[in-house]
Amino acid sequence: MTLVAILSGAGISTDSGIPDYRGPQGVWRKDPEAEKLVTYEYYMSDPEIRRRSWQMRRTGPALSAKPNAAHVAVAEFERTPGVSLRVLTQNVDGLHQLAGMPPRKVLELHGSARSVVCVRCHARSSMADALARVEAGEDDPACEKCGGVLKSATVMFGENLDPVVLGEALGISKACEVFIAVGTSLQVQPAASLAGVAAEHGARLIVVNAEPTPYDELAEEVVREPIGTALPALLKRLG
Ligand code: ZN
Numbered sequence: 001m002t003l004v005a006i007l008s009g010a011g012i013s014t015d016s017g018i019p020d021y022r023g024p025q026g027v028w029r030k031d032p033e034a035e036k037l038v039t040y041e042y043y044m045s046d047p048e049i050r051r052r053s054w055q056m057r058r059t060g061p062a063l064s065a066k067p068n069a070a071h072v073a074v075a076e077f078e079r080t081p082g083v084s085l086r087v088l089t090q091n092v093d094g095l096h097q098l099a100g101m102p103p104r105k106v107l108e109l110h111g112s113a114r115s116v117v118c119v120r121c122h123a124r125s126s127m128a129d130a131l132a133r134v135e136a137g138e139d140d141p142a143c144e145k146c147g148g149v150l151k152s153a154t155v156m157f158g159e160n161l162d163p164v165v166l167g168e169a170l171g172i173s174k175a176c177e178v179f180i181a182v183g184t185s186l187q188v189q190p191a192a193s194l195a196g197v198a199a200e201h202g203a204r205l206i207v208v209n210a211e212p213t214p215y216d217e218l219a220e221e222v223v224r225e226p227i228g229t230a231l232p233a234l235l236k237r238l239g
Pocket of ligand 1: 119122146148
């Protein structure tokens with residue numbers, strides 16, 4: 001079995017109508033008021049920020065988006081005989097799983113926008129249920145078990161990544177034979193370090209991204225074509 005890791009960033013989901021929120025050029029970084037809605041300290045200390053955050057989640061594209069050709073190609077590649085695929089994603093949209101990737105083979109480095117979590121008792125439940133409560137008139141729905149503050153199960157600014165998820169991602173990056181970075185600028189952690197670790201440990205590094213990345217020189221192959229066509233072609237060739 002050949003262990004292949006695909007690291008995906010915002011660029012794989014733009015064809016699904018989800019803009020880059022978190023990246024250096026992302027929506028949130030360019031708009032300080034919007035960034036407050038996803039910054040842990042503001043979110044926890046200010047109920048008005050939470051009310052606006054729920055409205056943003058209610059109207060945002062994350063839950064209604066559909067997987068595109070690149071997500072589908074990744075899920076099909078997972079079924080290639082002789083290939084063991086793991087997806088490490090910076091995205092919180094769950095589109096890899098919706099396209100057919102087995103959830104246990106997808107590591108969500110920044111969490112999932114499809115779930116909510118209580119900051120006090122850590123109970124998880126579905127975002128759709130929480131948004132239904134917002135629709136029904138609760139402007140800042142609290143945890144139904146303990147009354148604690150509910151937040152999206154994503155890693156907000158000011159929060160640490162889950163060390164278990166990160167450790168697993170590092171292990172895969174060290175062990176894989178092929179590491180494909182798709183739609184990520186490789187400029188923010190942990191994405192950058194994962195690509196570096198993979199290259200240091202002898203993986204063939206392939207970069208598929210519209211813009212140059214700091215790892216292009218280490219890459220065996222750099223693809224600048226649109227992801228929606230380039231990634232399916234690349235995976236077909238590798239398969
Ligand atoms: Zn709770």
